[in-house]
Amino acid sequence: MEPKSRKRDGSERDAEARLGEAVGLTAAIGLDVTETFIVPLARPVPATLIGSGKVAEVGAAARGLAPEVVIVNAQLSPVQQRNLEKAWETKVLDRTALILEIFGERARTREGRLQVELAHLTWQRSRLVRTWTHLERQRGGFGFLGGPGETQIETDRRLIGERLAKIRQELETVKRTRSLHRRARQRVPFPVVALVGYTNAGKSTLFNRLTDSTVLAKDILFATLDPTMRGLRLPKGTRAILSDTVGFIADLPVELVAAFRATLEEVLEADVIAHVRDAAHAESEDQRRDVLTVLDELGVKPGRDRPFIEVLNKIDLLDEDARQSLLRKSAQPGQAVAISAMTGAGTDTLLSRIESVLTGANIAFRLSLSPEDGEGLAWVYRHGRVLKRRDGARGIDLTVSAEPGEAERFRSRFGQKVLQK
Numbered sequence: 001m002e003p004k005s006r007k008r009d010g011s012e013r014d015a016e017a018r019l020g021e022a023v024g025l026t027a028a029i030g031l032d033v034t035e036t037f038i039v040p041l042a043r044p045v046p047a048t049l050i051g052s053g054k055v056a057e058v059g060a061a062a063r064g065l066a067p068e069v070v071i072v073n074a075q076l077s078p079v080q081q082r083n084l085e086k087a088w089e090t091k092v093l094d095r096t097a098l099i100l101e102i103f104g105e106r107a108r109t110r111e112g113r114l115q116v117e118l119a120h121l122t123w124q125r126s127r128l129v130r131t132w133t134h135l136e137r138q139r140g141g142f143g144f145l146g147g148p149g150e151t152q153i154e155t156d157r158r159l160i161g162e163r164l165a166k167i168r169q170e171l172e173t174v175k176r177t178r179s180l181h182r183r184a185r186q187r188v189p190f191p192v193v194a195l196v197g198y199t200n201a202g203k204s205t206l207f208n209r210l211t212d213s214t215v216l217a218k219d220i221l222f223a224t225l226d227p228t229m230r231g232l233r234l235p236k237g238t239r240a241i242l243s244d245t246v247g248f249i250a251d252l253p254v255e256l257v258a259a260f261r262a263t264l265e266e267v268l269e270a271d272v273i274a275h276v277r278d279a280a281h282a283e284s285e286d287q288r289r290d291v292l293t294v295l296d297e298l299g300v301k302p303g304r305d306r307p308f309i310e311v312l313n314k315i316d317l318l319d320e321d322a323r324q325s326l327l328r329k330s331a332q333p334g335q336a337v338a339i340s341a342m343t344g345a346g347t348d349t350l351l352s353r354i355e356s357v358l359t360g361a362n363i364a365f366r367l368s369l370s371p372e373d374g375e376g377l378a379w380v381y382r383h384g385r386v387l388k389r390r391d392g393a394r395g396i397d398l399t400v401s402a403e404p405g406e407a408e409r410f411r412s413r414f415g416q417k418v419l420q421k
Helices: 015-027 054-065 079-090 093-104 110-124 155-185 201-212 254-259 265-269 284-297 320-330 346-357 374-381 404-417
Strands: 001-006 036-042 069-072 091-094 192-197 228-233 239-244 272-278 308-313 363-369 384-392 396-402 417-418
Touching: 001 015, 015 036, 015 093, 036 254, 054 079, 069 079, 069 093, 079 091, 091 093, 093 110, 110 155, 192 201, 192 265, 192 284, 201 228, 201 239, 201 308, 201 346, 272 284, 272 346, 308 346, 363 374, 374 396, 374 404, 396 404, 404 417
Parallel strands: 001 036, 069 091, 192 239, 192 272, 272 308
Antiparallel strands: 228 239, 363 396, 363 417, 384 396
């Protein structure tokens, strides 16, 4: 059920598109949708969110169809949820619970599961009449859709509080481990390029294309949750790390934004952010605003505090004229890069753009080494990019490009052998 209301920015988002997204979220946990409703919502009703007429209409349909669950694509208060469950005589999930259920099923790593459980318990603690399914379950997720725990015990706020404290402590340990890994990468150092975007925009498909990986990439919402990082070699030899992150979505529950902050730290620390958009989607611009809103909530200011590249994906789904127009525009500096992660079209341009952004502030200099200094030569290749090399009888002359910080390390190691270009 999709209540038709206004977005946070005051504009009306197409109710049919939002309903389609809700159906996609429902399908993502293997449920079959038997009936849908779009409910006009001029003013929320405190007791039930929607008006009594629509409550009765949906109730009549529910009695005839006997669904396992009714999903309301909006955030319900505990009172509203309880009243609707009584009126419709079936389980009711709101948007937050649905997304938490999906995340509960999809999280694979220990960190991901901890973050989802943290979000779930934070949300659950606010329910007036809820149950805590910390016992074994019949299916994945966090038990909103069933399981022996659901009818076994009532929510114990004290136990939830203790569990929340323990999860936060464990996540702090994970955070410290991530910090150590990040410091190790900074010593190498390789710049990090983070892929962000609306869920199902094709980030994982692009990640696989660029890194020859096999990250799960399906045409479903939230196909992957746990962040993945792989090495990336750019056209002129620059090396970087590519990070694939969880997809964003409109009205992402605040509990999830907070819980997944640790996962999204790779975005917070990234040298470049590549925003992957579905160019063929009717609401591509709305999705762009939603992603930027979540980034802003995380404290990331794309384009202001770090380089930002827009990537228009899925151009293979556009007609020929629209596709060629985007490809022509993407060849111009500063324009969004048009690609198809599925076919590979435009990905060479994207890699060149990433390299250009990463090396734009690099310093070029000359360096002369003796022929027997094999260790020094290997160090140069590890820490810089050799633009030109000339081997002579007296030594090896190199033209090297490096980031400002790395250039200082060259001067510290080789001293007067480093000459300004």
